[in-house]
Amino acid sequence: MSRYLVTGGAGFVGSHAVLALLDRGDEVVVLDNLSQGHRAAVPAGVTLVEAELADTKRLAEVFASWRFDAVLHFAALSLVGASMREPLHYIAENVGHSLRLAEAAIKAGCLRFVLSSTAALFGEPERVPIDEACRVAPSNPYGDSKRMVEEGLDWAARIHGLRYAALRYFNAAGSDPQGRAGEDHDPETHLVPLAIDAALGRRPALTVFGDDYATPDGTCIRDYVHVTDLATAHLAALTRLETHGSCRYNIGSGNGASVKEVIAAVERVGGRPVPHSIGPRRAGDPAVLVAASDRLRAETGWEPKLGSLDDIVRTAWAWREAHPKGYDDR
Ligand code: UFG
Structure with a gap:
């Protein structure tokens, strides 16, 4: 030990x-x-x-x-x-x-x-x-x-x-698959919890920060x-x-997902629409950030076990649904 x-x-x-x-x-x-x-x-x-x-x-x-x-x-x-x-x-x-x-x-x-x-x-x-x-x-x-x-x-x-x-x-x-921990920031600025909260009707519609990037659907791609x-x-x-x-x-997981793909995953997993509108770009956002994690894999044998966007959204959704006020300890 x-x-x-x-x-x-x-x-x-x-x-x-x-x-x-x-x-x-x-x-x-x-x-x-x-x-x-x-x-x-x-x-x-x-x-x-x-x-x-x-x-x-x-x-x-x-x-x-x-x-x-x-x-x-x-x-x-x-x-x-x-x-x-x-x-x-x-x-x-x-x-x-x-x-x-x-x-x-x-x-x-x-x-x-x-x-x-x-x-x-x-x-x-x-x-x-x-x-x-x-x-x-x-x-x-x-x-x-x-x-x-x-x-x-x-x-x-x-x-x-x-x-x-x-x-x-x-x-x-995402969050602990056993539900022992989750994501609770104040203020919350991250896409996945904001999209889930919008679908759950706990926040106003999500604003997509720009759809005119040089990506297939015009929204930023990240590696969740x-x-x-x-x-x-x-x-x-x-x-x-x-x-x-x-x-x-x-x-990273090695897979890029656009903001629109994240919204689609939240709608698929949660079975509810994510109210959203397109807004201006957010300052400082690069169009695409995707990791090559080959060195970590090769040198340590690490492998992501929950590599799909649906795994991420499923676990994040479960925790937020079960904890409407997050940890509620402030
Ligand atoms: N986004 C929206 N609307 C929102 C919030 C986010 O469209 O209301 C978009 C962002 O423009 C970005 C993507 O969703 O394209 C992800 O944004 P997040 O704010 O969830 O995450 P960031 O990529 O900005 O930043 C995160 C961490 C940083 C870290 C970075 C590395 O917060 O600490 O990933 O990629 F540096």
């Missing part, structure tokens, strides 16, 4: 990773300030340290209280649009917190670190599907903050022997990857770090 520190473990992707770790018998300590995460997303029996990552004294205490085999670092600001309004806040928080956390881990002798990174690193990608050799050129401060963290960790790897895995998520969606598959990618990365050096992986 291993013990892991999971920052942001009360958030969407983090809470699903916690479940994956517990399911294989590991021990988890969650550190979260609950600004975006939910107390109710932390399973019973898991220690929740309610703390700010900026509190370096508290971080040192946490590392002194437990010996961790690795840190999984999910806690971050993650909205592209908000980062365009508050660039310095995004960069200062994401970079400062991540690197201070890594510093505290290294000081405590914990030399394995898994970073939640992002497809936003690639900006308008030079080719699709996007492999790890593609040019890193973020087109927003959020993506750039993660690039800076990856570079900082690289220095720590060279100088302190840290082994890190930077996992570049594409569009995380099931959050439980993302969670198992973390397990695969942790295993890899036991025997190998640092790594960077792009993680």
